[in-house]
Structure formats: structure tokens, C-alpha cells
Amino acid sequence: MRIVLTGGGTGGHIYPALAVAKEILRKEPQATFLYIGSGKGLEADIVPRAGIQFEAIEIAGFKRKLSFENVRTVWKFIRAVSRSKELLRKFKPDVVIGTGGYVCGPVVYAAAQLGIRTMIHEQNVVPGLANNFLSRYVTNVAVSFQDSFAHFPKAKTVFTGNPCATQVLQGNAEAGKKSLGIAPDKRLVLIFSGSRGARAINETTLAILPDIHQYPGHHFVYVTGEVHYENIAKQLESIGKPTNLTVMPYAHNMPDLLAASDVVIARAGASTLAELTALGIPSILIPSPYVTNNHQEKNARGLESAGAAIVITERELNKEKLQEALHQIIVDRDHNQEMRKSALALGMPDAAERIYRLLSTGQAL
Numbered sequence: 591m592r593i594v595l596t597g598g599g600t601g602g603h604i605y606p607a608l609a610v611a612k613e614i615l616r617k618e619p620q621a622t623f624l625y626i627g628s629g630k631g632l633e634a635d636i637v638p639r640a641g642i643q644f645e646a647i648e649i650a651g652f653k654r655k656l657s658f659e660n661v662r663t664v665w666k667f668i669r670a671v672s673r674s675k676e677l678l679r680k681f682k683p684d685v686v687i688g689t690g691g692y693v694c695g696p697v698v699y700a701a702a703q704l705g706i707r708t709m710i711h712e713q714n715v716v717p718g719l720a721n722n723f724l725s726r727y728v729t730n731v732a733v734s735f736q737d738s739f740a741h742f743p744k745a746k747t748v749f750t751g752n753p754c755a756t757q758v759l760q761g762n763a764e765a766g767k768k769s770l771g772i773a774p775d776k777r778l779v780l781i782f783s784g785s786r787g788a789r790a791i792n793e794t795t796l797a798i799l800p801d802i803h804q805y806p807g808h809h810f811v812y813v814t815g816e817v818h819y820e821n822i823a824k825q826l827e828s829i830g831k832p833t834n835l836t837v838m839p840y841a842h843n844m845p846d847l848l849a850a851s852d853v854v855i856a857r858a859g860a861s862t863l864a865e866l867t868a869l870g871i872p873s874i875l876i877p878s879p880y881v882t883n884n885h886q887e888k889n890a891r892g893l894e895s896a897g898a899a900i901v902i903t904e905r906e907l908n909k910e911k912l913q914e915a916l917h918q919i920i921v922d923r924d925h926n927q928e929m930r931k932s933a934l935a936l937g938m939p940d941a942a943e944r945i946y947r948l949l950s951t952g953q954a955l
């Protein structure tokens with residue numbers, strides 16, 4: 591099979607595409623891929639690292655409000671559709687898969703116009719602008735939540751889950767600990783804040799770090815996000831970096847680190863939650879309030895009501911709240927195990943397989 595993948599801006603739109611690629615390769619080792627993304631999104635860095643051929647197109651996102659900026663965006667969109675058609679005619683894919691983010695708009699639209707089979711994957715309950723627009727033109731829509739059916743044409747929509755769930759199951763805890771240079775019996779607390787980092791989480795994390803020496807059996811990994819790294823590294827130098835802490839700007843081996851994790855503190859992006867539930871990792875979730883329809887809090891409350899996570903909104907977030915939640919999950923091992931079970935019960939470990947089935951047969955699993 592020849593496949594074009596597209597989607598991006600943030601990791602939440604890129605990793606699902608890469609997870610689908612991995613599953614296709616597992617089933618069809620001869621499959622060939624081309625990823626079309628924006629040169630400015632995270633995909634320009636992440637995709638070539640994954641060994642997939644990458645082509646950049648120029649495109650801008652539409653603003654939700656009416657504005658003059660949108661006139662320029664329409665012009666860019668038309669140019670991007672025509673550039674996408676060139677790339678598609680040259681590569682001759684059997685199928686084009688879009689995973690959201692504005693870059694997938696022109697690529698998937700161009701494919702539909704050329705009569706190529708198309709599929710979009712939606713990670714959130716409520717679709718973003720690009721997937722909303724594309725759903726009229728594509729062959730199939732794969733969704734991660736049953737509640738998403740209301741937002742898409744029913745006849746072509748299939749419930750698959752998020753393929754990142756399948757991907758993380760291949761993570762290796764031992765390799766994760768080795769990459770940090772820590773002993774195999776250490777437990778991991780992994781702190782990260784979505785694929786681009788977040789200031790509020792960083793500030794509160796910095797406040798709790800001086801006290802983490804009270805958990806000598808746990809090693810802490812703090813992923814700051816590229817843009818915040820230098821500043822945080824400097825601040826840590828001045829307060830004294832605890833010995834049971836590793837700080838990094840970005841984790842490129844997330845499946846291995848997650849496999850090794852005892853507790854995760856994170857945002858509530860859709861792919862992150864799919865990964866936490868597939869592996870059954872207890873979590874403290876701090877949803878981003880800066881997303882459309884506050885969808886991260888909705889995602890997070892789902893885990894909370896099942897007993898799989900503790901949710902702290904950004905408004906409530908402070909050092910004491912975070913410390914208390916963390917202490918509870920680290921020290922009370924029964925509680926930790928209960929949360930683990932509740933998280934696992936929500937997982938969709940065969941999501942990638944469901945998407946592959948949809949791609950190859952047009953039918954749900």
C-alpha cells in the first residue's frame with residue numbers, strides 16, 4: 591500500500607499518524623509512506639526522526655472569528671491545495687490519512703478531489719475546524735469516542751479509538767530506565783505538559799521539586815517543553831537540582847518512559863489520555879483551559895469519574911494541591927493499584943488494528 595499521512599501543529603495530531611504508519615508497516619512491511627506537513631509545525635522535526643519521508647507545504651490556520659487575516663488564509667489554502675495535488679500526482683497514494691490540525695485541510699481535500707481514498711482520524715470528542723470541514727469530502731471518519739458520532743456524517747463514521755494507545759504498548763520499561771541511567775527497581779514519576787510545554791505546570795512543578803528527596807524510591811523525570819527548557823534549567827541550578835531528578839526539553843522515547851511510569855502528571859490532551867489508559871497509569875491531570883470548548887477538562891473528567899485520575903484545574907493549581915495528590919498516589923500503594931485498574935479498564939489497546947481494518951476493508955473491526 592502507498593500511503594500519504596498528513597496532520598500536525600502539535601504532537602496530538604502527529605503521533606496518531608505515526609502510530610497508524612507503524613501498524614500498517616507491521617501488517618505490510620512493503621508499505622511506502624509520504625508525510626505532508628507544515629514546515630513550521632512540530633511535524634517537521636518529529637516525522638523525519640521517525641524515518642518517514644517528509645514534504646512541507648505552506649499553509650496558515652483559519653481564525654474562528656471573521657477577520658481580514660482569513661482572506662489571506664483562503665489564498666494560502668488554494669495554493670496549498672494545488673501544491674498538494676502536485677505531490678499526490680507524483681506519489682500516487684492508494685489512501686490519504688489526515689489526523690487533524692490545519693495542515694491536513696488542503697492535503698485531504700486535494701486527495702478527495704483527485705478521487706483518492708481518504709480517511710480522517712479525530713482524537714477529541716468535538717472535532718477541530720479542519721476535520722469538521724473535511725468530513726463532508728472524505729471516504730471514512732475514524733473517531734476516538736462514541737460521543738463524536740453526533741458531529742460527523744453517521745454512514746461513514748467508525749469508532750476506532752486512538753492509535754497511540756496501541757503504539758505505547760510496545761514501550762519497554764527497562765529501556766526507559768536505562769535511557770535515564772537509573773536502577774531497574776526505581777519507580778518513575780513522569781511530568782510533562784502536552785507536546786509544547788505549559789507555563790502554569792512548570793511554575794508549580796518548580797515549587798514542588800525541592801521536596802522530592804522524600805521519595806528516594808522514585809525518580810522524577812520533568813519534560814519542560816523546548817521553549818521553557820533553558821529558563822527552567824537555570825532556575826533549577828540556583829535552587830539546587832535534586833539527585834532523583836532528570837530534566838529534559840522533550841522526550842523522544844515517550845513509549846519507553848511511560849511504560850516505566852508509576853505516576854504521570856500531565857495535561858489532558860487526547861493522545862496522552864489514550865496512552866495513560868492503554869498502559870493503566872495513575873495520573874494527575876491539569877487540563878489546558880486554552881483549548882476549544884474546554885475539551886481537555888471534559889477528557890480529564892472522564893478519567894476522574896472512573897477513578898483513574900485526579901484532576902486539578904489550572905485555576906485550583908498550587909504547590910499544596912499538587913503535593914497532596916502526588917503524595918497520595920505515591921505512598922498509598924493500594925490506591926495506586928486501584929487507579930491503575932480503573933485506567934486500564936478505559937484503554938483501547940487495539941485502536942491501531944481497528945484503523946488498519948477500516949483502511950484495508952472499509953469495514954469496522
Ligand SMILES: CC(=O)N[C@H]1[C@@H](OP(=O)(O)OP(=O)(O)OC[C@H]2O[C@@H](n3ccc(=O)[nH]c3=O)[C@H](O)[C@@H]2O)O[C@H](CO)[C@@H](O)[C@@H]1O
Nearest residue numbers: 600601602605713784785813840841844859860861862881
Ligand atoms: C494545547 C492543545 O491544543 N492541545 C491539544 C493537542 O494536544 P497535544 O499535542 O499537546 O497533546 P496530546 O496529549 O494529544 O499528544 C501529545 C503527544 O505527544 C507525546 N509527547 C509529549 C511530550 C513529549 O515530550 N514527548 C512526547 O512524545 C505524548 O506522548 C502524546 O503522544 O492535540 C490534542 C489532540 O487533538 C488535543 O486533545 C489537545 O487539547
